[in-house]
Amino acid sequence: MKTKAILLFLILALVLSISCRVKNNxxxxxxxxxxxxxxxxNEIQVYVDDSKVFILQPDETKETEKxxxxxxxxxxxxxxxxxxxxxxxxxxKATIAVP
Numbered sequence: 001m002k003t004k005a006i007l008l009f010l011i012l013a014l015v016l017s018i019s020c021r022v023k024n025n026x027x028x029x030x031x032x033x034x035x036x037x038x039x040x041x042n043e044i045q046v047y048v049d050d051s052k053v054f055i056l057q058p059d060e061t062k063e064t065e066k067x068x069x070x071x072x073x074x075x076x077x078x079x080x081x082x083x084x085x086x087x088x089x090x091x092x093k094a095t096i097a098v099p
Contacts, residue, residue, distance in 0.1 A: 024091060030068045032088035035095045037061040040077060044098060047074045056098075063093070 026032065038044050038056035046053050046062075048071055053064050056075075066088050075082040075098045086094045 026065070026091040029065075030090055031065045032068060032090055033063050033065055033093045034071065034073065034086055034088060035061060035063045035093050036073065036075070037095070037097045038075075039097055039099065042077050044075045044077045044082075047076070048072070050074075 034048065036046055036056060038058055038060050041058050043055055043057050045055055048064060048066060050072075054062050056062060068088055068090050071086050071088055073084040073086055073096060075084075082098050084096050086096065088094055
């Protein structure tokens with residue numbers, strides 16, 4: 001009888017420990033990451049969904065977290081413009097290299 005009780009307790013503890021893992025922030029917030037690299041010799045301004053997120057220096061890489069879904073990424077240097085559409089998936093990275 002004791003053996004059955006101990007076995008039942010161990011199985012219950014195992015089931016509870018597996019199902020109670022802590023979720024990552026990206027799982028809780030349903031976000032992913034857009035990673036952008038500037039391969040130009042000049043700094044560029046980066047906008048995501050018409051909001052300026054940062055300026056990238058030459059050969060610099062930065063990232064921004066965005067909600068899951070489609071996002072428009074625009075990069076500008078003087079009169080030049082590069083436009084990308086990015087699909088963001090939960091807890092994954094989408095990478096863009098400009099140009």
